[in-house]
Amino acid sequence: MVDPSYTPIDEVQKIHASLQASFKSGKARDIKYRKHQLLQLAYLLKDNKDRFNEAAKQDLGRSYAENEILELYVSLEQIKYIFDNFEKWTKPESVELSIYFGARPRIRKEPKGVVLIFVPFNYPIMLLMSPLAGAIAAGNAACVKVSxxxxxxxxxxxxxxxxxLDPSLYCVVNGDVAVSTKLLELPWDHILYTGSGRVGKIVAEAAAKHLTPITLELGGKCPTIVDPRVNLKVAAKRILWGRTSNAGQTCVAPDYVLIPKDGEEDFIAALKETYLEFYPKGTKEPGTIARLPNRGNFDRVKRLLDDTKGTVVLGGDTDRETKYVAPTIVRDVRFDDSLMSEEIFAPILPIVPVNDFDEAIEFINARDHPLALYIFTDDSKLKEKVFSNTRSGSCVCNEVVLQIPTPGLPFGGFGASGNGGYHTGKYSFDIFTHQRSTLTMPNWMEIALAARYPPFSDKKSRMVESLSSPSFPPRDSVLNPRGWWRKWVVACLTLGVSLLWAQRRKLIAH
Known part of the structure; x- marks a missing residue:
């Protein structure tokens, strides 16, 4: 039976055309209108908090408290920050002074147009509200494809x-793959997709046909390096929380731990102690831990767990009927284990022992750039070594996941984990904004610019050179600064001696 809330496929093109017409009307450019729509977006959540909590419970088995912490409050904070600040982001920017200063060069902040936002199943509110708020603030029309x-x-x-919200400018499309495919056939002014790399390639290919700019957030396996000298109890609490929140279905959750062999035992002991504190009555009771969204996802995770050659030291229980996977710790996992073959996206944490930190860094660099990389250490040199010798969307020391809601930080991947930064404040505004260059050249600048016109001459060439040809320090001054300073001192001394000698000859002449 087809869900009655599904959007008929033959309506998709009509929705696209309607959004295009409404955007061209210009009403979304009005700042007061944008503010009103942002307020409406906030009250959509505030007025219906209990309904969203109940829906999350039905869909993902989340408790009300976890849903409010992970989704509702974070979303409201994001909307409020954008509401309070976006008006100043819309102001034209001046640029540095140049020979064209009289032309008043400016950068205008203009909406891209009609944008398409794909929302994943794991955080259907937060990963909708943050980009949508940015799109509204930037003056766009938006179509949201929900899961x-x-x-x-x-x-x-x-x-x-x-x-x-104004339905002429902001709408929700619901449906299966056929609906998504139809959406991707149409020309949009920007597409934001959050989900798997496999589907991300499909989105990118479809966007390329229309030369549509895209932002991709694709996840992947996020490594966590643990220094055994760190406070293991604090590290265990933060890592286990990040791995088990929302049943591990967080794109920046710590996917696996790399730890020197001599620290594995102590770290596992800290994880076990933390587990008992988090779940004193276990996790089978509904509402204790979220569930997977469907049996297809459950079967994939169960297969990864069944095929592991590591040792399950905690958890391991599953129930296909309720799509339940217990928080699970697996030790002595090898680099080629089933649990290391793909992003787990479930509350399973493999512990991978390594000989040293160099081996951990080498292992990370031999694979796709992760969306997030974590290190737990109090050694500033080790932290800098990891930060400087790896590449990832974000890199965090002694914490997990919290880089996402931190104001001022962009959220995005690198390479196989995605591209483009958004999610917090101005970054969500910026990805849906076209920075339009403008000049207004006055007639009186004609004197300075007259040399550009033919017929050309050496005099005109010298005039252009004097106005616009930049000067540089000596070619070896950067690589050999001491040599540069030595030459500068010698030159000054030579000039000084020459002046003194000239002055002496002048006095003798008199």
Whole structure:
């Protein structure tokens, strides 16, 4: 039976055309209008908090408290920050003075147009509200494709959007792969996709046909290096929280731990102690830990767990009927283990012993650039070594996941984990904004610019050179600064001696 909230495929093109027409009307350019829509977006969440909590419980088995912490409050904070600050972001920017200063060079902040936002199943509110708030603040029209894996949440969004937001500029599309495919056939002014790398390639290929700019957030395996000299209890609490929140279905969750062999035992002991503190009554009771969205995802995770050659030291229980996977710790996992073959996206944490930190860095660098990389250490030199010798979307020391809600930090991948930064404040505004260059050249500048016109001559060439040809320090001054300073001192002394000698000859002449 087809979900009644699904968008009919033959309506998709009509929605696209309607959004294009509404955007061209210009009403989204008005700052007061944008502010009103952002307020409506906030009250859409505030007025319906309990309904969103219940929908998350039905779709993902999340408790009300976890849903509010992970999704609702973070989303409201993001909307409020954008609401308070976006007006100043829309102001034209001046540029550095140049020979064209009289032309008043400026950068205008203009909307890209009609944008398409794909929302994943794991955080259907936070990963909708943050980019949508940025798109609204930037003056765009937006089409939001919600996940068909979450019938309760997606149906609620379909119901509420037209009640709170202007339906001529902001709409929700719900449906399966056929609907997504139809959306991707159309020309958009920007596409933001969050999800798997496999689908990300499909989105990128479809966007290329229209030369549509895209932002991809694709996840991947996020490594965590643990220095055994660190406070292992604190490290265990933060890592286990990051791995088990939302049943491990967080794109920046620590996916596996790399730790020197001599520290593995103590770290596992700290994890076991933390587990008992987090879940004194276990995790099978509904609401204790979230569930996977469907049995297809469950079967994939179960297969990874069944095929591991590591040793399960904690958890390991599963239930296909309820899509339950217990928080699980697996020790002595090898580099080629099933748990290391792909992003786990479940509350399973492999512990991978290494000989030293150099081997850990080498292992990370031999694989796709991760969306996030974590290191737990109090050694500033080790931290700098990891930061400087690896590449990732973000790099965090002694914490996990919290780089996402931190104001002022962009969120995005690198290489196989995605491209483009968004999610917090101005970055969500910027990805949906076209920075348009402008000049207004006055007639009186004609004197300075007259040399550009033919017929050309040596005099005109010298004039252009005097106005615009830059000067540089000597070619070896950067690589050999001491040599440069030595030559400068010698030159000054030579000039000084020459002046003194000339002055002496002048006095003798008189």
């Amino acid at each position: 068909e894996l979450l019938p309760a949440t997606s149906s609620l969004l379909v119901e509420l959007f037209p009640k709170y």
